[in-house]
Amino acid sequence: MSDENHYIPHVAEITGIMQETTGERAVKTFKVAFKDKSAEIKFKPGQTCMVSVFGKGESMFAISQSPTRGSLEFSVQRVGRVTEMLHELEVGDEVGIRGPYGNGFPVEQWKGKNIYFIAGGIGMAPVRAVMNYVVDNKNDYGELHLIYGARTSRDLSFKAEIDALEQGGAIDVRRTIDVEEPGWTLLDNKNPEQSKFDPSSRKFTGFVATTVSAMKCSPDNALAVICGPPIMIKTSIGSLAKLGWKDEQIYTTLENKMKCGIGKCGRCNIGGVYVCVDGPVFTYAQVKKMLNDQ
């Protein structure tokens, strides 16, 4: 690699903000454009960037849009110092961007496969990037499914975009929420396999893992991409395992506190693995081999 200074971000302007969800842990999607066009980056779905709010600091975020869509986007949940400040910013404000970092999803290897995108909460951000990439290259892939869960229907992000994909027939979409609402088919979280699954129903009350079990996602010529809170990842993997899925067929993204993003600061390691450079995308087979340091 070159000796360029990796710590200095490029200044980018916020060119669009989409309020995805509201409330205490609201999610906004920020579209950014580099001030200096030569700073524009090439990235793969699943890669990440350090985003600076000058004066507050910088944090690592998954790029939430596919490189096929021509824009650089980050979908950010308001949780901490940097993200709270990000949420205060408006179109025309400037941030810093450095990256892209990490390995990204091996989309080339996935050609010809059926893909189940399984997302929980803000885990939809990296899934959106890779899902849109696959949808934009639909001829290269088999059947596509999205199972996307949040606490309530109001907490689901990218609503219009996902609705449009579904209506266009690009992908089979199932949404799930944790708390029952009218019009959402109730699944039995205690007995997921026994849950009656009505294929015509698009909206379920139940955990993501329950929906995976109830749908009986088939491992034949398939792979799964699971992103979300640790408990959701764990239970969804459990559901897939019961359906005969192998560890190598399951992809997930890990996250850890990061400061440098380039494998130096010593913070994001899990055993000898640095999530920032070796990840964030790992197969479940790789995750299983990692030391119990999470």
Place this chain on the structure above:
Amino acid sequence: MSKSILRKEKVADALNALGHASIVYIPIKNKRGLVEYRELGKEASVADIKLDCKPDVPPKAIMFPQTQVLFAFKRVGGKIKLAPTVPDEREKIIFGVRPCDTIAISVMDKVFMGGKFVDSYYKVRREKVAVFTIACDGPADANCFCPSTGGSPVGTEGSDVMLYDVGDSYYVEGISDRGKKLLEGMSANLERPSPDQEKKRDEIIRKAASAEGFAKRIAPESITKLDSSFDSKYWDDVARKCLSCGACTYYCPTCHCFDINDEKGGKRVRTWDSCQFSNFTMHTSSHNPRTAKAQRLRNRYYHKFKYSKDSTGRYLCVGCGRCIALCPAGLDITKVISEVR
């Protein structure tokens, strides 16, 4: 002149000669009684040079400052302007470095200049540094264990110039091309070694090669045991004594974990950090992969003796023993690793 003699009374002249073209750092005793490297002429005078002991503080900060401004930022008319830090381009010589600390610089080179990304801040400083190593005559003190980590009291790795204390003189040897060139610049202060001085130097090397006299040792087989003891309860036992103070990491010549923060006045600053601090790995969500002291302590030992070995082929410990000397709880890395179960 790659092998010569520098008489001890001429060290001052030689250092002053070196000081014409470079900043020279020498070990001196500071006000707190700790021996550390200070800039000659500015913070230290030759009269204070302390070459008869292993300094308490390694020279790490010369390449990797404890606090370093990465860049400045300000808003001009609502727009962000960034001003990168001007790199310190001055040539530097660190004089009187112990072989363990010299190897530590090579180890740090792998961290910061190896792998997929090069750390430009480290590289710019590192490339300006020449190291004059002073060989040890056996263990420098009771906590030394360099032979256990692949080092030696007379190890030359990473050195530009080696010095051996042969009594009233230093036997001086150019190791790298840069070192040989630097010796040419101080040739007025150098003499040809006598057969007796050659013998004395050979004697130091012979004695050191036998690795005799080291009270501390880590057996290679106990390092291998780390492969299967990650989940051992042993780490809880070890951690009971630890205060998570981070002294071991701050004085370690190879510990390099850092933090990056924005400071008032528009500066992004990198500072040393420690994997022993409880908030080191804490996520914004408050999830923390290494909440327990035992997990953090284990991470440090594993990083030193396993992760680094697996990824770069070498230990991230050079056996200087400072963590043993300075631990307020009396934790001894050689004992911790030797007793792994």
